[in-house]
Amino acid sequence: MSQKFTLNINGQTHTVDADPDMPLLYVLRNDVGLNNPHFGCGLAQCGACTVHLAGLGTPEKPHPLQTAYIEEQVPQCGYCINGWLMTAAAFLRDKKKPSEAEIKVALSGLKCRCGTHISILKAVKRAAEMMG
């Protein structure tokens, strides 16, 4: 049985009728029309569906990770990018000046089918430096 939910997503209010057991990913993609959170493995194992309770940056004022991703030209197909960005942003919020080993551990649960892991590591290290 569906219920009415009011969600504030990226600063906008959305009202949806959804089953309370519906995964948030389906609500975001199918009911709200957001295509950025991706369905990857369907088992919460690859990280493509990761979201934050608050957004990152904007086109006018990107998050350091978004800037670093562009500067390092990380994305290939881009399918995994949101999971990496969301996970790395949460990590860098809590861990200042992380070592390379700490970054690798923090991101170890994510998968990139295009094999951009080296570029991702460079971008996260660059963002960590920007965030000081």
Ligand code: FES
């Ligand atoms: S860029 Fe294609 S899956 Fe990561």
